[in-house]
Amino acid sequence: MEYLVDRSPYDYLGFPLPMRTVGWLGRRHGVQGASATPMTGAQLKRLRAASQRLGSITLGWHDCDFCGDFKGNGEYRYYLPDRDIYAAPMMILHYVEEHGYRPPRELRDGLPEAEQPPWDWRAERLHAVLLDQSGDPDFRCQAAVDLANWNDPRALDALRRAAHDEELADVAGDEIGRSLAAFLDRGLARDLLTEDLHVMVRYGIDEASGR
Ligand SMILES: [Zn+2]
Structure with a gap:
């Protein structure tokens, strides 16, 4: 360090x-x-x-x-x-x-009272990074972690798309899953079919939800 x-x-x-x-x-x-x-x-x-x-x-x-x-x-x-x-x-x-x-x-x-900031250029940037298939996998992983800060359908949509990107899910599926679990906790993503997801994404969801 x-x-x-x-x-x-x-x-x-x-x-x-x-x-x-x-x-x-x-x-x-x-x-x-x-x-x-x-x-x-x-x-x-x-x-x-x-x-x-x-x-x-x-x-x-x-x-x-x-x-x-x-x-x-x-x-x-x-x-x-x-x-x-x-x-x-x-x-x-x-x-x-x-x-x-x-x-x-x-x-x-x-530090704000409410946890979620309004959608802004930072969210836009993380959204673009997460969905950039030619991007650095570490950056994409960090984007998957931090996009959960925004309780916004655009963040959820990007995470769902990332969850179906096999190559990314191999390395960052657990973090994508933890972020999806945050949306499930908020009562969003109710239609998410977890059985269709990459094993690492399911692992992240289960771990974050304590299942
Ligand atoms: Zn100490």
């Missing part, structure tokens, strides 16, 4: 959208923001609510540099309504709760 100053441009792995970093903590820069005002209960609640779905779990496991008692893998991506995107390692909540880390104010104040 890399250690980065908060709000650095994200260039750790390729990603189809520009992002900034938060919470990539380590000994090199210490616990950033420790002198800032503590997070309010409402801010912490919003951060927890926004930290549900991990992307890029191929990053590999990493120990907390400060206590060595906690391991994390993957990252959360926060889509703020002002169109900024922040990427944080899975361990961000551990850093906040155990080590006094305070994320920058833009993130603390910017």
Whole structure:
């Protein structure tokens, strides 16, 4: 894992959208923001609510540099309504709760009450990436993860099409399935016939729905 100053441009792995970093903590820069005002209960609640779905779990496991008692893998991506995107390692909540880390104010104040942002250029871009059959499979996989942020029929339609793309489903079917499960949870996609889907997509749906 890399250690980065908060709000650095994200260039750790390729990603189809520009992002900034938060919470990539380590000994090199210490616990950033420790002198800032503590997070309010409402801010912490919003951060927890926004930290549900991990992307890029191929990053590999990493120990907390400060206590060595906690391991994390993957990252959360926060889509703020002002169109900024922040990427944080899975361990961000551990850093906040155990080590006094305070994320920058833009993130603390910017996380929305409601989870789903309105359809915008970011959604358009992820939609195009997911359906681009000649595109980078890693990008397409990340697009399948993040499109579930939008509770929108266009996102659902793209995921359904991706689920029938055999080549993509071989490598990203579980993530496509987890995203489809989010739509099933919302009461959409009731007509989805899961038995017709790639085995990896079914696995992702089952895993996300705890079946
Ligand atoms: Zn720790």
